[in-house]
Amino acid sequence: MIITPKDKIEAELIEIDNFLNTAMSEDGTEAVQRGNELAIYIARSGKLVADAKYHLNEALKDEVFDILKETAKNAKATSKAVNAIIDSICKEERYLVDWSDRINRTATHQLSWCVTVVSKAKEEMRMAGYGNNMKS
Structure with missing residues (x-):
């Protein structure tokens, strides 16, 4: 399993975000070219979503147990407070x-626009x- 490191995820998201924030004309040829690039970005950003969730789950796993132990020791925090701490x-x-x-969804919507x-x-x-007129 190859998980993209967090710093590489951020770098790729910046690159894709820059592309998505570039305006496109209503030229059909440009729409085809952009659509081809968007299809690649949709696939890649989908993988980046999964990789980012992996990192989140790893962080949650590592941090949750420590926080729960500390909270249980003090026994003063509610579950809502514990969740807020974990989220932060x-x-x-x-x-x-x-x-x-968001990048994945935006690319998907832009691809639909290119098809239109x-x-x-x-x-x-x-x-x-x-x-x-060419059939003569």
Whole structure:
């Protein structure tokens, strides 16, 4: 099992996020090219979501037992307070999970938009009679 290190996840998310924040025209050819890149980013960001969740679960596993032992010793904190403490300790891992999930969803939505642009371009070509005059 190959898990991407947290610093590499962040670096890849920055790269993908920069791509996703680049505007695209409504040109059909550009939409096809962007769609090809988006398909790769969707697959990769899906893996990054899983890897970020792995790191979160590892952090939770390591931190939870220590916190529960300490809390049980003091016996003053409620379960809600313990959960809040655990969440704050694992904030970086949660952030990577949330960000990678958002990147994956954004890329998926942009790919859908590219499909729409390509369909529009095809319909415009059909309506203009492109290709019909070539059958002579």
